[in-house]
Amino acid sequence: MVVLSQLALNQFINTCKPVNTKLFFPTIPTIDLTNPDAKSLIVKACKEFGFFKVINHGVPLQMISQLEDETSKFFSLPQFIKEAAGIPKPFGYGNKNIGPNGDVGWLEYLLLSASPEFVSQICHSISPEDPDVFRYAIMNYIAKMKKLAVRVLEMMAEGLNVKGEDKNVLKTSPLFLRLNHYPPKPDAFEALNGTNLVGFGEHTDPQIISVLRSNNTAGFQISLKNGNWVSVPPDDNSFFILVGDSLQVMTNGRFKSVKHRVFADNNRSRISMIFFAGPPLHEKIAPLPCIMQHGEESFYEEFTWYEYKKSAYKSRLSDNRLLRFVKRDRTR
Numbered sequence: 001m002v003v004l005s006q007l008a009l010n011q012f013i014n015t016c017k018p019v020n021t022k023l024f025f026p027t028i029p030t031i032d033l034t035n036p037d038a039k040s041l042i043v044k045a046c047k048e049f050g051f052f053k054v055i056n057h058g059v060p061l062q063m064i065s066q067l068e069d070e071t072s073k074f075f076s077l078p079q080f081i082k083e084a085a086g087i088p089k090p091f092g093y094g095n096k097n098i099g100p101n102g103d104v105g106w107l108e109y110l111l112l113s114a115s116p117e118f119v120s121q122i123c124h125s126i127s128p129e130d131p132d133v134f135r136y137a138i139m140n141y142i143a144k145m146k147k148l149a150v151r152v153l154e155m156m157a158e159g160l161n162v163k164g165e166d167k168n169v170l171k172t173s174p175l176f177l178r179l180n181h182y183p184p185k186p187d188a189f190e191a192l193n194g195t196n197l198v199g200f201g202e203h204t205d206p207q208i209i210s211v212l213r214s215n216n217t218a219g220f221q222i223s224l225k226n227g228n229w230v231s232v233p234p235d236d237n238s239f240f241i242l243v244g245d246s247l248q249v250m251t252n253g254r255f256k257s258v259k260h261r262v263f264a265d266n267n268r269s270r271i272s273m274i275f276f277a278g279p280p281l282h283e284k285i286a287p288l289p290c291i292m293q294h295g296e297e298s299f300y301e302e303f304t305w306y307e308y309k310k311s312a313y314k315s316r317l318s319d320n321r322l323l324r325f326v327k328r329d330r331t332r
């Protein structure tokens with residue numbers, strides 16, 4: 001990562017708020033995917049937190065650590081090689097700048113579209129002589145994440161009594177993978193007792209669901225319904241599922257998209273790998289008809305993912321991106 005000027009450090013200091021990082025999240029819903037009650041437990045967790053952890057997920061740990069190793073190798077390459085991936089518009093290598101509207105964080109990242117052509121092209125740009133190791137690790141991981149996302153969505157659908165084709169939401173979906181590296185807090189921050197360094201500022205994910213996995217470094221937090229922030233203990237053998245804004249709309253607000261953020265750790269680097277599954281570009285994002293009760297009205301204006309994304313890319317990270325689509329006189 002590039003060394004920061006005093007000016008850039010001050011910019012980060014301004015974004016930092018002291019918070020009680022000792023607050024752990026003791027009751028994190030943990031869903032064993034092989035448990036016969038998993039479907040209803042998932043629905044409960046999505047209503048309460050928009051967030052849960054999955055175990056017995058069937059993704060080989062060796063495949064996960066292979067991508068983590070390749071990701072660490074990528075982030076330890078010289079800056080000019082990482083930059084060969086191109087600036088994130090939206091896909092590519094980014095360093096501290098998040099999105100197009102001035103958000104910053106103490107991280108660097110590689111944001112990838114899941115298409116094999118795109119991954120191949122970016123791996124060739126980074127490593128023209130030997131693109132295949134990273135490419136295989138990425139493509140294998142994406143294939144597993146897609147399966148896991150579909151499985152979890154099907155369980156959600158069954159838990160909500162959704163029948164038939166409504167379940168098949170990812171068939172033509174845009175899929176992304178984001179690899180994040182949060183270096184430890186720099187020494188300059190040690191002097192500022194109790195000050196957190198924002199790695200990734202608070203936000204909700206716009207997509208249907210996100211599947212997050214990180215190494216064993218703390219820093220990830222979610223916001224509860226009452227607005228309190230709680231730290232989520234890391235677990236490198238499990239995945240965390242996050243409800244995105246689109247799923248909130250598809251369930252007419254029954255599920256809540258979860259606000260989350262990341263703080264840099266004092267001593268250790270955090271590597272996270274997060275897979276996003278969004279709705280098809282030109283599909284209407286609206287409550288699934290079969291979950292609506294008799295006479296129930298949508299809380300949202302109808303819009304397509306294309307329209308939502310267009311407006312999302314004009315927003316700041318912490319903005320409530322659904323607000324402009326909420327019907328006037330509705331509050332969910």
Ligand SMILES: C=C1C[C@]23C[C@@]1(O)CC[C@H]2[C@@]12CC[C@H](O)[C@@](C)(C(=O)O1)[C@H]2[C@@H]3C(=O)O
Pocket residue numbers: 090098099100101103111178203204205206207276312313314315316317
């Ligand atoms: C500030 C921004 C970054 C973001 C696009 C946006 O304009 C608003 C949403 C942001 C977010 C959050 C979740 C994902 O990390 C992400 C890839 C996404 O789909 O929406 C990022 C976007 C980004 O980093 O480009």
Ligand SMILES: O=C(O)CCC(=O)C(=O)O
Pocket residue numbers: 178180200205212214220260262272273274
């Ligand atoms: O790195 C993490 O743990 C979370 C990252 C995240 O929220 C994102 O990439 O949207």
Ligand SMILES: [Fe+2]
Pocket residue numbers: 203204205260
């Ligand atoms: Fe996120």
